[in-house]
Amino acid sequence: MRTTLLAAAGFLAVAACSTTSAPGAASTASTDPRAGEAEFRELYKELIETNTTLSVGSCTLASERMKARLVAAGYPESDLHILVNPKPNRPQDGNLVAILPGSNPAKKPILLMAHIDVVEAKREDWVRDPFKLTEEEGFFFARGASDDKAMAAIFTDSMVRFKREGYKPERTIKMMLNCGEESGDEFIGAKYMVENHLDLISAEFALNEGAGGRIDPDTGKYVYNGVQAGEKLYQDFHLEVTNPGGHSSRPVPDNAIYRLGQALAKVEAIQFPIEFNDATRGFFRRMGQITPGQEGQDMRDAADGENATAIRRLMLNPGYNALFKTTCVATQLNAGHAPNALPQRATANVNCRIFPGRTPTEIKQQLEIAINDAQVKVTLNGQAEAPSPPPNLTPEILGPIEKISEQLFPGVPVIPAMATGATDGRFTTPAGIPTYGVSGIFADPNTSGVHGLNERVGVKQLYDGRVFLHLLVKEYAGGK
Numbered sequence: 001m002r003t004t005l006l007a008a009a010g011f012l013a014v015a016a017c018s019t020t021s022a023p024g025a026a027s028t029a030s031t032d033p034r035a036g037e038a039e040f041r042e043l044y045k046e047l048i049e050t051n052t053t054l055s056v057g058s059c060t061l062a063s064e065r066m067k068a069r070l071v072a073a074g075y076p077e078s079d080l081h082i083l084v085n086p087k088p089n090r091p092q093d094g095n096l097v098a099i100l101p102g103s104n105p106a107k108k109p110i111l112l113m114a115h116i117d118v119v120e121a122k123r124e125d126w127v128r129d130p131f132k133l134t135e136e137e138g139f140f141f142a143r144g145a146s147d148d149k150a151m152a153a154i155f156t157d158s159m160v161r162f163k164r165e166g167y168k169p170e171r172t173i174k175m176m177l178n179c180g181e182e183s184g185d186e187f188i189g190a191k192y193m194v195e196n197h198l199d200l201i202s203a204e205f206a207l208n209e210g211a212g213g214r215i216d217p218d219t220g221k222y223v224y225n226g227v228q229a230g231e232k233l234y235q236d237f238h239l240e241v242t243n244p245g246g247h248s249s250r251p252v253p254d255n256a257i258y259r260l261g262q263a264l265a266k267v268e269a270i271q272f273p274i275e276f277n278d279a280t281r282g283f284f285r286r287m288g289q290i291t292p293g294q295e296g297q298d299m300r301d302a303a304d305g306e307n308a309t310a311i312r313r314l315m316l317n318p319g320y321n322a323l324f325k326t327t328c329v330a331t332q333l334n335a336g337h338a339p340n341a342l343p344q345r346a347t348a349n350v351n352c353r354i355f356p357g358r359t360p361t362e363i364k365q366q367l368e369i370a371i372n373d374a375q376v377k378v379t380l381n382g383q384a385e386a387p388s389p390p391p392n393l394t395p396e397i398l399g400p401i402e403k404i405s406e407q408l409f410p411g412v413p414v415i416p417a418m419a420t421g422a423t424d425g426r427f428t429t430p431a432g433i434p435t436y437g438v439s440g441i442f443a444d445p446n447t448s449g450v451h452g453l454n455e456r457v458g459v460k461q462l463y464d465g466r467v468f469l470h471l472l473v474k475e476y477a478g479g480k
Helices: 002-016 037-048 059-073 149-164 189-196 256-269 278-290 293-305 308-314 318-324 360-371 395-408 459-477
Strands: 080-084 094-100 110-115 134-136 139-141 173-178 205-208 213-215 222-231 233-242 327-335 345-354 377-380 414-419 435-437 456-458
Touching: 037 059, 037 149, 037 459, 059 080, 059 094, 059 149, 059 173, 080 189, 094 149, 094 189, 110 149, 110 189, 110 459, 139 459, 149 173, 149 459, 173 189, 205 459, 213 459, 222 278, 222 395, 233 256, 233 360, 256 327, 256 345, 256 360, 278 293, 278 318, 278 414, 293 308, 308 318, 345 360, 360 377, 395 414, 395 459, 456 459
Parallel strands: 110 173, 110 205, 205 435, 222 414
Antiparallel strands: 080 094, 094 173, 134 139, 139 456, 213 222, 222 435, 233 345, 233 377, 327 345
């Protein structure tokens, strides 16, 4: 693995030797994948320092700033679109779509996706200001440094460079920067675009967040480069028990809190069936080849023969457990109206991550069967999302990823995966745009701080991902 990193570093160092031309000079702009790092850093900094939280931020402002860079690179207004939340009280929820026309209309476009909104962050909780880009000890620190302004900045930077260097792709390249991926049901930009502007973003396939490279935190070695094909369906269920209540000095057997507690214990005991798809089987098979000892053997046995004993051992790891099946877990409780009164109402939220191919209605029925109590009402929170089978990892998709990965990170395997969380791909894939998560940005997920405190991404890893995605998009788009 040391040889791998040195070889990759050598390739990237050679790329770094080139220089960029002045903005707008398409005929002389450098085509070296490492060119323009300083300008990229400024773009990344501007995006990071544009607050895009739901509470006080503005995705529209971020979209306008990225659009300005594209205009400066030579894009006409007709190829740039800012589409804003139609709700009159949310003009700050803006999405940006940019289009670089291809030369071959017979080839369908490729869509580059990233969300530009971020999770809330309080200055008093962070070591550094979360809305100022800070570089320390080989890392960039900021809210959104990784999730997902890294990919948003990389894609915007590539679109700028494509135009400046005079690149003429065969496929049309589209970029969509979304708002609302982190803000629940308030406004989901990808959903809005699919429902209202599908023609504008239609593509043969899309590249998105959802998978990255894994780095060994002790050695710094690159372990594998991940590619996501499919993700679990997110669904919250509302459990509710009501009764007349009364004075707490006169307790009765039918207590709403106890009844709800019993229902939740039954939910905890549900054993959803073990399932596989191409992504999860591929994950365990390829991970088994690079994982030593019993764990590696269990991975290979699970993938090749669905060995029950091996699977049980692997399921002791929460991350692996989530890949095998649907999971449902209680996440919120609310009960009672006074400390000296019997509760009249008790509610709980049960969050389920549903294995691809299963429906929320099907899982609701399983919850009701397990609880087996007519006084516990189970309802879906919000509108159920449309389930979709995971997109196929065809040679046409996987081949270019493996090619560029080997070119930059020799000997580091490409490993397919299924996201157990949720991305905007849950809207685009069912809409007919198969969406794959791949970034080439290597990280240790246990220390990246995504959605938590002191979010960070390695400086070298971010720049490596920039090269990887730039070359990958060109590989898919063709042309010269």
